[in-house]
Amino acid sequence: MSGSTFGNIFKITTWGESHGKALGVVIDGCPSGLSLNEEDIQIYLNRRKPGQTSISTPRKEDDQVEILSGVFEGKTTGTPISLLVPNTSQKSSDYSEIASYYRPGHADFTFDAKYGFRDYRGGGRSSGRETIGRVAAGAIAMKILKEMGITVTAYTRSIGPVSADLSSFDQEAITSTASCMPDRAAEEKAVSYLKECMMKKDSAGGIVECRIDGLPAGVGDPVFEKLDANLSKALMSIGAVKAIEIGDGIAVSTANGSTNNDAFVMKDGHICKKTNHSGGILGGISDGSPIIVRAHIKPTPSIFSTQETVNKDKQNIEISIKGRHDPVIVPRAVVVVEAMTALTVLDACLLNMSSRLDYLIDFYRQ
């Protein structure tokens, strides 16, 4: 089980490595009847492309998706949707040197330890390009959720020491700025900070936050399949993520019950929460408030300054990584976080449809 399948009902299987012929994903369990074409998916893939701003690598990745199956006369048929993105601009020569040693902060060593050898071209399967399949599948999940009245929005919450101020949330800035922050003032500071990092041949980390609106209370399963547990797995499975927070997150460990509890209150005839410290999840089940989740992303491990490491002949050496590398992973991870969140929430919604006997009787007796 090399781990490339995600989801129970809406089940995706991704494949492909950085410098292979292509990457792709198979989506099995997509409900029939959804209008779908390549453009629906391409707009999400375009958001993860590099080479688009001053703070991203000038590397060109022309990732065009093709739908190979599962759609007929413009609609999903309920059978597997196979999506393929050819690798067109990868040059293996750029990476030949790294075959001989283990880059710090990368998975070179662990892949060798596990499998006995590795595809060293551009990180192989552990490359950031692996997320193409996630984003492509996530685009379909996003479209379905929208039809159900549910929206998922990810954005950069911080880069290095610079945090976005969410009080004047600028949604449009998420997709039009280099940092993907919903705050143009913070964006400017973040870009300055990143340029500084680049000058020092260094890199920066940051936080991606994601918000789910419109999810009714009652979705998610108790115990091991809690909605927050599955969101954590989904986001921690993205390379470079090292911490996950739900709602108040790490702040809860220094909080008190009197301030951390969210009071219930009637509002327009509905039961609501006065505050949302819980981040929209109680006991692993959605509570009707917006769901808030954050992923902490480490600095790009490929840096241009000199680093110590060992080579395959077990010698201590010094290296200095070449090639084209972003000084920060965060902005390109935003759409990946959005995709993984959408996949997780949709799957929970599908599972939820059979949770009560009266639902079954309504469905089969009508």
Added chain:
Amino acid sequence: MSGSTFGNIFKITTWGESHGKALGVVIDGCPSGLSLNEEDIQIYLNRRKPGQTSISTPRKEDDQVEILSGVFEGKTTGTPISLLVPNTSQKSSDYSEIASYYRPGHADFTFDAKYGFRDYRGGGRSSGRETIGRVAAGAIAMKILKEMGITVTAYTRSIGPVSADLSSFDQEAITSTASCMPDRAAEEKAVSYLKECMMKKDSAGGIVECRIDGLPAGVGDPVFEKLDANLSKALMSIGAVKAIEIGDGIAVSTANGSTNNDAFVMKDGHICKKTNHSGGILGGISDGSPIIVRAHIKPTPSIFSTQETVNKDKQNIEISIKGRHDPVIVPRAVVVVEAMTALTVLDACLLNMSSRLDYLIDFYRQ
């Protein structure tokens, strides 16, 4: 799928609610030939019992485990091990009032939203007593890991503002102090802080940290089944956990690549890491360093001060929770974190045995 099964090969299914007849777990896929008796499990269950210190509820839970199947002549047979813990001291009368309203910070509302009604006695399935099955199964996983040369150690890292100093790690204190901190000086301060909280009819949160030693490099699967992804799911599935960190965790978002990367270096003929910012996992696969994971736990939601909420008649009301409740969840969660970590790591180890063709040939050709 109400979510009570965990693991792929070493698969556990827990059952039982706070005030039912009993709670338990079925472990399927336990390798044959392990010496096992009730005492092996009881020592872990005893660590999660309440009523043992000045900062825990005087509520008595006399949780005695019984092995019902899967062990013959003192050894596991490879068939399902069923463990049962009778509920002996639960009094349903204590909880009758809460049937009519939704306690803030609890899952009362979300269970009703999902299932249409709920077992309101002591939180039903969302009670902390649900973890009995996890701990009992984790005890078996711990014993197997030990045979394989792997140890798992969880402890309280902080309670409220008080953090343990790990420089003089006092392993023995973990199981003998009220706070489960490996630092007796911090323990004292933590107990003082908790008594203060109790006087204010309030509660506190904290951090549980867990360390895995002896796990060789190469365990865990890429992409969605990364070892850190599965650890995150495992720990986030514990009630009251709101954030997960691996290695440097949240610190990575403000770090730089030059300091966050761990240099590889030769040591005694082996490839090692000079530092362990990664927390023992790179690309989702163990890198040979100790694995470090932290869970942030919210303050006990049951507090004795007055709180606002709504009742089932959709009226705004004020409540003040009665009964016996710990002012902090953290110390009792330590053994639960240890159990979930052990279950996750063991499952990854079992899956790893078939990852290379030469392993298969060695196994089947000999």
Added chain:
Amino acid sequence: MSGSTFGNIFKITTWGESHGKALGVVIDGCPSGLSLNEEDIQIYLNRRKPGQTSISTPRKEDDQVEILSGVFEGKTTGTPISLLVPNTSQKSSDYSEIASYYRPGHADFTFDAKYGFRDYRGGGRSSGRETIGRVAAGAIAMKILKEMGITVTAYTRSIGPVSADLSSFDQEAITSTASCMPDRAAEEKAVSYLKECMMKKDSAGGIVECRIDGLPAGVGDPVFEKLDANLSKALMSIGAVKAIEIGDGIAVSTANGSTNNDAFVMKDGHICKKTNHSGGILGGISDGSPIIVRAHIKPTPSIFSTQETVNKDKQNIEISIKGRHDPVIVPRAVVVVEAMTALTVLDACLLNMSSRLDYLIDFYRQ
């Protein structure tokens, strides 16, 4: 993965061996709101009890079920239902001899080969008593299906050379005769045949057939999760079953397309099939006709006549099995086939609820 879990949404995990303390099952994913008490389950368990007729062993198994969790105020809560049946009348002394050798037709040798040793008391986990958990879980599935308008009926189709004539289907005879045949004339012949077998210290096989009525067209999934594929797995997983047929079954291999195809025809405004050679399944999906499945069951391997075998010291020996054994497995397997069929069909029905986008929109937009 020792294989004791069945189902995707309505998921059961059985445990227990012939001479352990108890046997049981955990049902996870049962929809909330179903009225359920012990008697609902007991009536099915009573149907698999031995010692009730002239052709079954006089061995007494007083299998009383207890519900330990998942039911509150008489209704299922949506959380795991744990069912337990104590082993009360098993005598280990009866079986001590078989510890030293491998009984022909039994799993003694294969369990030793797999696990290194075995629980030799009464077959351990490979005993027919393992089916108690299946039958108990099946009783719940049967009750839910009934609420949905679906019935499942299994019966003995043949014993040795004696086949039931289904033209005058006597439903009541299924539960009131020794053979469980829906034909009292055949029942008489079958009982005579079995008494003959017993006199010769021999045993007989037979066929159990099962029919599902009321299942609408469209249930089941294409490719690997075909309804007939899952029914085959479900029934072949019952010990002693060696062949499975759907509809015309083995007859199709000598049939021609012109006679095997079922013509579609309008009937009362609905699309129906004129005949039912397909057994109610086309392309792995229910076609609206009754589903017909048959399981061929081998003769009881425990026979009283002398047999050749080997012992654990690798010596050829002759044995003659003692104890109390039914001359035929078929009648007691009827309720097991019914249970496994119900579990399979219910799970397919639950999965089917999320197969179309319009179902999702109806569910989440209303």
Added chain:
Amino acid sequence: MSGSTFGNIFKITTWGESHGKALGVVIDGCPSGLSLNEEDIQIYLNRRKPGQTSISTPRKEDDQVEILSGVFEGKTTGTPISLLVPNTSQKSSDYSEIASYYRPGHADFTFDAKYGFRDYRGGGRSSGRETIGRVAAGAIAMKILKEMGITVTAYTRSIGPVSADLSSFDQEAITSTASCMPDRAAEEKAVSYLKECMMKKDSAGGIVECRIDGLPAGVGDPVFEKLDANLSKALMSIGAVKAIEIGDGIAVSTANGSTNNDAFVMKDGHICKKTNHSGGILGGISDGSPIIVRAHIKPTPSIFSTQETVNKDKQNIEISIKGRHDPVIVPRAVVVVEAMTALTVLDACLLNMSSRLDYLIDFYRQ
């Protein structure tokens, strides 16, 4: 969950429909280090191609496989292997008429019932072309099994009334004759019979048998994941299969225990069975004898004679199917049965590696 994933550790996901752009499969969990190129897979795909003999359709399907990922420098890397076969010669015009009605014996009606509409071109996902992914994945499983010392051989056991005589097993004839029978005398009779059927505008059924040699005792899991249960599911999931037999199969229902039991006997120092009525499986676990399994395959439902059916306007009509259709499915199903058997057995072998504690200790302590 539309059901296109098979296997636990060696997990395959197929996709594609008859007249889409391509078909394919993703294999996840393939051990690293296996030499693999397109030719290894192509030889199996060539065996399922039509248009090669007098008794198959002259339709040309030029199915060329391409490896898109998971292989580096000629060896599998342990990451997902994506295989793609373009659809080159499908003409949608041939099938336009069938959009308006339901073909008897096909899945047209059931797909419409489930999904609300269907891809009517050539059967869409329910086409025999769906098996391309199974065969491609099976080729890899076959290669791995061979390295482990295990061989899987399927062949036509009968076509209509003509059975192969296995006493002089002609292995070479399986891949060189039109019928795929290992008996050239029977082959001749089978071809005559089929020509007769074609003249009558009719079709025939038959039996595919499969034999596994070299599998050691102890593989397979008890209860629900029995090796025979999984083989049954695997083969019944192939379109047109309506019955499955293991070993003596349907004959067991009229047999007696005294003749059906296989005596154990010492042979060259090993425990063997004197006969093999069990078909190599006892209690769901391999017993060391060859495994024998048979699939009964219905006659091709597409026949040229006139048939009754209904159209989408709910009118009774008469149709006569045009196009190019084989008079028998059996010979082309042989390699599909072989593939599904290999996939099932390999997965069971991989799962088996973690069944005993001593295996774990050997693996992790060395």
